[in-house]
Amino acid sequence: MRSFNLSSSPPRLADHSADRRMLMLAAAAIVVGTGGAMGAWLLLKAIAAATNIFWFGRLSAAPSEITGNSLGPAVAVIPVVGSLIVGLMARFGSDKIRGHGIPEAIEAILYGESRLSPKVAILKPLSSAISIGSGGPFGAEGPIIMTGGAIGSLFAQRFHLSAAERKTLLVAGAASGMTAIFGTPVAAILLAIEVLLFEWKPRSFVPVVIAALTALLWRPHLIGGGALFPVIHHIALEPVIIGIALAMGALAGCQASLLSILLYRVEDLFARLPLHWMWWPAIGAVAVGIGGLIDAHVLGAGYDSIRALLDGSMALRVALALLFVKAAVWLIALGSGTSGGVLAPLLMLGGALGFVIGHYLPGGSALWALAGMAGTMSGAMRAPLTAALFAAELTGDFAMLPLTMAASASAYAVSVLLIRRSILTEKIARRGRHVLQEYSVDPLDFLQAGQVMTPNPETLPGMMTVAQTVRFFADAKHRSYPVVDEAGHLVALVSRSDALRWQTDAAPLDATLAEVLSDISLPVARPEEPIGRIADLMVDNGIGRIPVVDPHTSRLVGILSRQDMLKIRHVHRAAEQARG
Template identity: 50%
Template sequence: NHLGWLEILVPVIGALIVGFMARYGSDKIRGHGIPEALESILINGSKIEPKVALLKPISSAISIGSGGPFGAEGPIIMTGGAVGSMIAQFFHLSSAERKTLLAAGAAGGMTAVFGTPVAAVLLAVEVMLFEWKPRSLIPVALASATSALFRYYLVSPTLLFPVPPHVSFIGPVALIACVLVGIIAGVASMLLTMAVYASEDAFHHLPIHWMWWPAIGGVVIGIGGLIFPQALGVGYDVIGMLLKGNIPLKVIIGILIVKSIIWSFSLGSGTSGGIVAPILMIGGALGGVEAIFLPNEGAGFWALISMAAVMGGTMRAPLTGILFALEVTHDVNSLLPLLIAVAISYTFSVLFMRRSILTEKVSRRGYHLSSEYATDPLEIIFVREVMRTNVVALSSSLSPKALAQALHDSLQNHKVQHLYPILNATKQLVGVVTRRDLQVLAQEHHIENENLKLDDVLHTEPVVAYADEPLRTVVYRMADTGYTRFPVVERENPRHLVGIVSLQDLLKARSRNLDEERRRERVLHLHLFFPGRGHEPQALTTKEEIDRDLIKERE
């Protein structure tokens, strides 16, 4: 405040430099970094330009150093991801392997800032990797652990936000209050996300190049800093005071209002800076206000709970929010309240927000991200469960003329096949022939050639599927070969035909999965426990029974 009104010019000058770097250096340095990392994973094969690793930390340092209300974690995550991607590009690696190294670099960067290795791994899993597999989880965990080791010796061995000890069990009334905190945090998450992207939409309507947008955001930062200086910068010291509970109420309210306004407006302008520290600061201030009317559970307790809940709801990363709060404070006694509040906030976010603050920008560029983790039904359903066993198999010694009659008979019986297994005299599979092959034979008038046998036109080395393998393996095989139908054989005897599996059969697995989610049935009934009371409930009609009745009516 020593500069007076000239203070407004400081963030404006910093924003002008950032805008210049983004336009003439790389536009990937705009924003808080995580959506840009996601975009690189989705559309660019996890390849990030090396210059991003240099320009992103410099631009963020200028933005934060000139008063920007941002954190360093988002840019560090992007920078770490860029370094990981750059290292991967020096080696002969696949896109999936580059993605793992990118996420490993990002997790290492977050750990270096906050000293939260477990939360960093969870953030990589929940937000960036889109999978939970050993091939990706182990490298990310090792990178995060290595970063934590170096941070201990090179940065600081102490906690980032030490808090006073809290009781091990806060009681049922306070636990119910955690539900209220979660709801309020969910509302705050929605409002913050809406504010950021409403600001971004407003900037898109301006008749000037986006290079100048950060300067306009810098004006708002300068005015906000002139009114309330505590809202500027990273704010780790303010977060620490909120968690210790030694900050006046008027300061808390000022943080809640001014920080939210200048952060959402300036972030929407496209400048460079992180979102985690501002979210923690706003969430902590919200908890400080809630502490006025909630049960007294110790200094900074509700600030901690609200901070994690806002983080989990805004980023749609509930596990990250919980573990992050535990790691930066080591307050294990807060685990149950954190679990309740973050779960409620996350639920509110899922129900009332289409996307998170991280994925909204990616979605606006035409890429949808799902943060739901579930077992692929193709992984747990096997070929033997969906294959067709009522198959027309042809003899290898059958002449084309006899074949034409056999096909005519099969059509009369409404058994249309597109792939025909060919068996020898001992009923062993010797090859396959497609319906298209047979049509070509007919068009070339080979039907009249009695000397022509199926042995002359069949595919003697067909691609097969095994009855005991999961459908996902078959899907990959179809993608590799371009074929959509395979004969199914036994693994012990690859010449013993047991059926045919096609792409249509694989869709049955998806249909079965949808049916399991939609169909409801009552398994146990009260009359089992109270015989003689009430009427026997009618069994629910399943989809298969309805289809069977419709077929009977048509016949």
Template identity: 65%
Template sequence: MINMNGGSAKRPPLGDHSADHRLLLLAGMAVVVGSVSAMGAWLLLRLIALATNFFWFGRLSSAESTIADTGLGLGIIAIPIIGSLIVGLMARFGSDKIRGHGIPEAIEAILYGESRLSLKVAILKPVSSAISIGSGGPFGAEGPIIMTGGAVGSLFAQCFHLSATERKTLLVAGAAAGMTGIFGTPLAAILLAIEVLLFEWKPRSFVPVVVAVLVSWSWRPALIGAGPLLSLQAAMPSGYWPLLAAAGIGTVVGLEAALLSTSLYKIEDLFHRLPIHWMWWPALGAIVVGLGGYMDPRVLGAGYANIQSMLADTMTIKMVVTLLAIKAIVWIVALGSGTSGGVLAPLLILGGAVGCLAGHALPGDPGFWTMIGMAAMMSGAMRAPLTGALFAGELTGLFEALPLTLAAAAAAYAVSVLVMRRSILTEKIARRGRHVLQEYTVDPLDFTQAAQIMTAGPATLSGDLSVAGALSFFTEEAVHRSYPVVDGENRLLGLVSRSDALRWRNGDVTLEATLAETLSDRSQPVAYPDTPSSFIADLIIETGVGRIPVVDPQTRKVVGIVSRQDLLKVRSVNRVSETMRSRMIGQR
């Protein structure tokens, strides 16, 4: 878009997408990221199992075990405290970035940290999460693996000459691949990347994420196992009423998500008021976890067995109510204390419990409505409705229920965005002084062209005008800061500005010389009638020229000019189109 006098101008490429050959490079790199992230998921699960066996059964084994099978009595209170003390020490003397559930930290690294995560985080996050979950912390493995997979992608990207945006693509690819490795839900992982992490919808990022996710999914049978993580053997109810019932459950769960998020950050505020260092907060929160575990050991750990029990309808109503109440309390207190662990598994339990309770009053299997509650909770709490709807189907293998999971997810999403300004993920970022907008819109500058916003037939100066005449013009008559200079046929020669006049006044040029002669060795940025306004905005930033001439590409005649003010008008028009309301039919 820089037109050198005497040369030919290169017109900006126009197309539906901005992809280039580097997409293939990133896709190739995503193969490595997906493979390592899948192995990271396997390692995290083994570390959790190892920590669980060590803390609760006193053995060194990575075999699966259930905390509820322990018979420690009052000793059940002490183990979460011990594990939390270790996590607090790791955060204090290792890296404080391991605190929390991982997804907000990944978002913050993407938006404000040039997608750079450290090797220390990649190592400490899974280890601390394994200790936290293994010692009874009421968390899941998905947040830690998203952070760990993201760190894998980021570290690998930092080994090469890549832009911050390309690093972001590989960071998100690693995060999505890690989630796929844990849950075996490739489609939901891709949607989570789009709805929560990428902050864009472009081939450059979409294709590498898909590659990493599919590579991880291919590794999963050998590393973790094939098939859905959970099973559901429930018949799907028929008729129109299940859609209404699903939307109703979604509405209730949306309110539940809002209550959980509000309660979580109120508890976090209470911890911040404590007169002791934050290193000790997880241990204090673990006291509540231990007491909750003493009342009901099922609330300890990730709790995937609890979800399976509700899906299989093997829990009584009293058991579900007890699990819902105690799990909510211990999870909110533990997470508010700043320990390490994920939010998705607890949210699935809490949303599934509401669905299960509703299922006892609705026709059909309560296990089916448990799945509906899970979809609604993921949507309402994380503001990811498509992810929530599809995740529930992939997690259980019941894809024919997608219309109902979508109804529940949409209802929960609607309630969540109406009653909460921020999600449970972005609230933490906002408390650090950052604002995150999760709405994807097309930049109006990208689909507005120069011909639509330019000032047509702008005032120009003749190339035959002397420098002295130009000085007089800028002193007495000029309205704008710069003017196009044209020849006798209105073809662009260059642009002259007030700053040029000030420099010439100091004797830099001969006053008798013409503007054509003075500007003959100067390059001039130009636009064309079909140039996107976004290219012009970039051109203004790159060159510092505040007014860009618009020329006919064949004749080089000046047909208009675009200023900074013209670009701002584009945003104004777009804002009016969103806020001004009128009735079209019936109006004269």
């Protein structure tokens, strides 16, 4: 009696469990989004407290600016003290707190089954608060992405969810944290898609949106509502303005590429020091202290400086200091391996570039600071949609979205041409793990068996005897062959290993294939079945050839082999490159 094992049930029925998982994750995302918002609030309070302790000698969590200190030459010492503390925390606490935050989240997603430890959830924001509060030239976004991600990962681990579900909640926590800090839910969702998720599925997209919206609803009660840097530009986006935005984006792309190259050159220099890495942040902080003596605006997160760039109130001298001194101290500090983020510094450096050049362009310095921010962020992070929306959401001026999109796309194109990887993925690549940020549809997912199979394959008759089969496989071209009856109905699949076994076991040589293979359950595929599912079927059953049958008549219509799968990728790649 023949027993066929069709490789899958109808798609809609198979999707019910996926639907339930999506709803379960969406409900969990409300909790994770709340945790991300609370984590962002705590991080901002911790940064404010650290700033007050280091620079003003008072116990307070009220917001304060480092530029208001009166320490004089002692300014150069404070960053060193803070970095010494961070180095000790990394050495004796967890070395996972070192670095940008976003690369570590990517690495946890791709290579760590989206598992983050409670220690990271506590030490990352604490170390970042100390680093930023003591003058480190970083923003809060990298740490909160790591912290929000840890909250989502820990929640998933608590309920023993799968690796894919942990990834979704990790990214949901990261998006909620970024939303709470900046009030940019759409950009946070796009950052998740462009940088963190590495997939586009309802199972992951819907929970990320729910988490970001949850954080947005909490934000007015915890941090404040509205755009973080509200500015409205009353200018018509004429062709000349869009053309200038493209040129500004190209310059920003060059700046982003140069910053990425220099950052990892600095990292290499620190790696050559004959000292334990615990001391590197303190050495890097010496440069930060010197930069603070030159201009205190280069110290700390510098959100007031970003605000001044965007509303056009910054003095040109300060903008030039940001463009050069801030870049230098940020590169040295981050290259030393301390705890800090990249997003706010990139915004500041791109904004400073646009602000300085904008003095000679129509529209004013503030407009081109906005374009420079979008361009530098896009070029450095390879996230053009995120950068364009982020700049618009930060100001609330969505009418300027075409301008930020032009700058973002242009910077992205230049960055791709100049450097191989983004500032985020280069760090991972240096650990021997190469991350591809380009997405395309896998041909295995949209092609069907009927389009790829070998039709009318070579078959063996069911009445063929075991003895004849053994002799046949002595010179056979393939490892296995379909067995069919007189009407062309599939009976079984016989392989060279079957023939060898029959020789060893002294099977009855006059028995037919239909008789000796009649009780074997045979995995088969339908002509309309996606190739990806058949590839999974091959792996699950440990076979290299899958018969394709008509589900109504059980007649054999073709066969699919591993070689066919390899040909698909070759043909797809050739089609992308061929011209004519």
